[in-house]
Amino acid sequence: MSGTGRKVSLLICDDHKVLTDALAMVVERDPELALVAPPVHAPEEAIRLCEEHRPDVVLMDIVFKGPLDGIEATRRIKERSPGTRVVIMTAHDEDRLLVEAVEAGASGFLGKDEAADQVLAAAKAAAEGEVLIDPFTLTRILHQVAREREVRREAQMLLSQLTEREREILQLLAEGMRNDEIAARLFISPQTVQTHIRNTLGKLRVHSKLEAVVFAVKHGAIRI
Structure with a gap:
C-alpha cells in the first residue's frame, strides 16, 4: 500500500x-x-x-x-x-x-x-x-542528452555565421518564395540571391535550400 x-x-x-x-x-x-x-x-x-x-x-x-x-x-x-x-x-x-x-x-x-x-x-x-x-x-x-546538447551548440555556432541578409533570405525561402521573387522583394538581382544562398549552404554545411531551411527552423533561427 x-x-x-x-x-x-x-x-x-x-x-x-x-x-x-x-x-x-x-x-x-x-x-x-x-x-x-x-x-x-x-x-x-x-x-x-x-x-x-x-x-x-x-x-x-x-x-x-x-x-x-x-x-x-x-x-x-x-x-x-x-x-x-x-x-x-x-x-x-x-x-x-x-x-x-x-x-x-x-x-x-x-x-x-x-x-x-x-x-x-x-x-x-x-x-x-x-x-x-x-x-x-x-x-x-544522459549520454543522449549530452549528444543533443553538443548538436545544439554546434548548430548555434554555424547559424551565428549567417549575415542578416542571409537570414532574411532563409526566412523568405521558408515562406515558399522563389529566387526571383526574393530578388524582387529585396531589390537585388537573382544572381545576388543565388550567391547568398550558396554562401548560406556552405556556412551551414548543408547541400540544398530545403535542407538549409529545415536546419534553420529546427534550431529556431527562422519562423514559420
Missing part, C-alpha cells in the same frame, strides 16, 4: 490485450493495488480516465496504432493529473524515445518481458515517488 495505508490506484494502457488482461488479473489479486478502470487500449482513453480518476500510477505503452503515442499521452496526463506517475512499458529501447519519455514526465521504464510481480512492485515504488530507471538506462539517457 501507499505510505498513507490506502491502496495504490492503477491504470493500465497498452494495445496488447493479452498482456493487459494478464496484468489486470494479477493486480486484482494484490491487496495493495486497485484498478481505477479495466485496462484500456488507446492513449486517448487513458488521458480521459486519468483526468476523471487521477490514479496514482499509469502503466503506459509507447507505440499505439492511432495518431497518439504513449509519450504524448504521458505529457497530457501529467498536465491534467500532475500527481499521477507514468511508468513506460516498452519493448523499444531507442535512446531518443527514452529521453522524450523523461521529458514528457515519465517516472521510469519497464521492459515488457518483466515478470508480473516485478511490474507490480514497480507500480508500488512509482507511487512512492521512486524513479524507475536502472543505472545502465540512466547512463544511456
